[in-house]
Amino acid sequence: MRILLVEDDELLGDGLCTGLIQYGYAVDWLKDGLSADQALKTETFDLIVLDLGLPKLSGIQVLQNLRSRGITIPVLILTARESIADRVKGLDSGADDYLTKPFDLDELCARLRALQRRFSSRAEPVISYKGIALDPASHTVTVNNEIINVSRREFSLLHKLMENAGRVLSREHLAQTLYGWGEDVDSNALEVHIHNLRKKFGQDFIRTIRGIGYMIDKNIDES
Numbered sequence: 389m390r391i392l393l394v395e396d397d398e399l400l401g402d403g404l405c406t407g408l409i410q411y412g413y414a415v416d417w418l419k420d421g422l423s424a425d426q427a428l429k430t431e432t433f434d435l436i437v438l439d440l441g442l443p444k445l446s447g448i449q450v451l452q453n454l455r456s457r458g459i460t461i462p463v464l465i466l467t468a469r470e471s472i473a474d475r476v477k478g479l480d481s482g483a484d485d486y487l488t489k490p491f492d493l494d495e496l497c498a499r500l501r502a503l504q505r506r507f508s509s510r511a512e513p514v515i516s517y518k519g520i521a522l523d524p525a526s527h528t529v530t531v532n533n534e535i536i537n538v539s540r541r542e543f544s545l546l547h548k549l550m551e552n553a554g555r556v557l558s559r560e561h562l563a564q565t566l567y568g569w570g571e572d573v574d575s576n577a578l579e580v581h582i583h584n585l586r587k588k589f590g591q592d593f594i595r596t597i598r599g600i601g602y603m604i605d606k607n608i609d610e611s
Contacts, residue, residue, distance in 0.1 A: 389434040389504060389544065390414045390565050394424040394450065395466070396442055400489075404437070407493045412527055412540050413500075414567055421445030425453055432564055433461055435500055440467040440478065448481050455482035462503035466491070501525060508551050515550045517604070520589060522550055536588055541566045545581050549594065554606025556597045 391408060395401040396419045408415045416433070418424045422444035428436075436454075440447035451463060464485045465478045475486050484506070485499050501524050505513065515522045521530045527543060529536045538546065548557065548565045563578050582594055582602060595603050 389500075389547070390416070390432070391500070392424065392427065392431075392433040392436045393417045394419075394421065394436065394442060394447065395439045396420060397439075404493075408497070411493075411497050412524075412544055414544065414565060419443075421447060421450045424450050428454055428459065428461075429457075432561060434565070435503060436461055436463045437466050437496075437500075438463055438483075440465060440469055440474070448477065451478070451481045451483060460507070462507045464496075464499060464503060466496070498525070504551075515547070517550050517553060520550070522547055531589070538585075538588070539581075542581055542584055545578075546585060549602065549604050553604050556600050556603045558601040560601075562601060 389412075391413045393401065393404055393408070393415055395404065395417070398419075401417050401419065405415050405417050416427070416431075418427060419442075421442035424438070424442075425445055428450075438447045438450060442450070447465065447467070451465075454461070454463070462484045463482065464487060465483045466487050466489065467474070467478075468489045469475075478486055484503050487496060487499060501513070504524075513523070513525060515524075519532050521533075522543075523529075524547060529538050529543065529546065544566055545562060548562060559578060566578070566581070582596075586593055593604060595605065597603060
């Protein structure tokens with residue numbers, strides 16, 4: 389999943405980037421509200437972690453602008469403001485969850501996974517598809533209960549495709565899921581990951597939709 393982190397504290401922001409990347413997220417970090425507001429007009433993200441006390445434009449204003457444009461990306465507010473009034477204002481402005489500083493990274497990631505499940509209308513924490521089980525919490529993939537080794541980016545790509553089974557995802561959208569700004573990415577990097585997943589799960593597992601992108605068929609096992 390691709391996360392936009394908006395946090396002006398250098399030490400906290402750097403630590404969050406490192407931790408979230410280790411959890412398998414692609415993270416783009418911005419340090420002021422105006423930059424975040426501009427980025428959200430042109431870029432696609434899966435989740436937003438948003439501080440309130442930002443320079444140039446407040447986190448509340450960023451959130452209100454986002455919702456006024458009809459963008460429904462899940463937003464988790466991360467702030468030192470602990471009053472009930474601040475929480476109510478953030479939630480009423482369109483936030484989906486609220487976590488106060490200091491916090492535990494494991495709890496933050498658990499809340500992000502819960503937001504993603506809610507946003508995709510999926511109740512179960514584990515995604516199942518034709519014998520494949522992907523667990524975002526433990527970052528494991530199994531086939532018929534046998535663990536399959538996948539790289540961090542293969543896991544993220546598989547997660548995105550399985551969560552959107554039946555939908556065609558563009559090459560650009562998938563690439564943005566895997567890589568943040570400033571990363572050195574080979575032009576055929578996405579195709580390499582697709583190739584590796586097909587080797588592990590079958591050549592027909594991922595369909596190529598010429599001129600558009602990739603998809604897996606809609607056949608989620610709900611058992």
